[in-house]
Amino acid sequence: MAYEGAGLPIAVLSASMPLQIVLSLRALGYETHVFQPSEVALIEGGPCALVIVDAEGLDAPPLMRGLRGFCRHESTPLLLVASGKAPAQRREALEAGASDMIERPLDPLELQVRARNLIDLGLARRESQRAASLLRMRMAEVEAAARERERETIHRLMLAAEFRDDQAADHLTRVAGCSIAIAEGLGLSEDEANDIALASTMHDIGKISVPDRVLLKAGPLDAEEQEEIRQHTVRGHMMLAGSSSQLLQLAAQIALSHHERWDGKGYPHRLAGEAIPMAGRIVAVADVFDALVSERAYKKGWPLEKARDHLIANAGSHFDPVCVDAFLSRWEDVVLLMRERPSTYKAA
The missing domain is CATH 3.40.50.2300 (Response regulator)
Structure with a gap:
């Protein structure tokens, strides 16, 4: 037989x-x-x-x-x-x-x-x-499905943020693009850079808890209002933390740490240097740069070169100097991104 x-x-x-x-x-x-x-x-x-x-x-x-x-x-x-x-x-x-x-x-x-x-x-x-x-193959399919669910969750959260601020979507897209540029300039892998970029879109999710009178105020904020704004880091972390998703865990870390400063004078925990998570240091550079070049009801956007010079001047105080160097190494990519997604204030 x-x-x-x-x-x-x-x-x-x-x-x-x-x-x-x-x-x-x-x-x-x-x-x-x-x-x-x-x-x-x-x-x-x-x-x-x-x-x-x-x-x-x-x-x-x-x-x-x-x-x-x-x-x-x-x-x-x-x-x-x-x-x-x-x-x-x-x-x-x-x-x-x-x-x-x-x-x-x-x-x-x-x-x-x-x-x-x-x-x-x-x-x-x-x-x-x-x-x-x-x-x-089956595990790859399961991981891909889980990844897609994570992306869908983040997309829905982005929509929630956009309901509060119609400038949010473009800002988040530009911050994500700048974050990829910095991460790649640091030598991180493509997957690591993409994860940080996607997670960065949640960095301001805590602002959905800030009252409109503060969030949408056209003029300068008083001390109490500034403290209310600062709470968005802690609240964003609370919204995202505790998930089994590594991507949402990374987003929670970024939400909490992207306003910390290299010199320890940031918030909410006054972390300094490498005590600040790498993803938070990356997004700090990307976020501030886009905030400077963005046009708002209360200010004109800065020219790209002026915002770049601000990063250079504050490297080692506000920003991780290595992250600033990585940003500068991808300057042409950043300029292209800003040309494709310009920041123009849209009146309500």
Whole structure:
């Protein structure tokens, strides 16, 4: 009776016509193909249930290493039929990638048992690899779906912020773009930069709790109103913290820390230097730059160069100087972003 997976053939690599091997394998029900050493490429080109290497008249180890070097045969069972000094050959064969070895003179029944066991082992390994591949694919699908839900959640929160301030959407887009530029300038990976940019769109979510009389006030804020505005960092953190989503956790961190200053004179916790999370330091530069160049009811937007000079002048006091340098290294990208998404105040 043929075993499951008999659609894959057994390949025999031999310098002669190994009739004893071929006849012994018939009982297994597999097609058996014999190849000369010059035909090894034919074995490399297709999957096999088992490859048998007849060492008589062959330099077997290099041939087996060559087979193992092809991804198609990384896990194909290799059985060496040895002649001569078996112990030495066994060690060399195993080092070359053999799965097992059988010695001459051949016992047909032993060859059948060894071959069958190796084929079954190979089938089990292939099934295990297939199951692992399917599991990885399924996990990737689950992660992608979870990621999409995170993005949808953040998008909905952005809409909530926009209801309070119709300038919010463009501001958040520009801050996200500047954050990517800074993160890439710092050498962060594309995924890390994208996560910080997406999370940065939540940096001011706490402002939905600020009364309109304060949030939309056209003139300067008094001390009490300034304190009310400052509370948006803590409230934003409270809204976003505690989620199992790493992206929302990052957004909570940014919401809390993007008004901290490098010199420790920021708020809400007066953190200084590297005690401020890296994402918060990145968004601090992006947020202030966009606030400076943005036009509002109570002010004109600054020219890009003037805002850039402000960052340079305050590097090491307000801003992480490394983040400012990273921002400047991507200045052309920033200019392009600002041209594509200009800030123009829209009266209500």
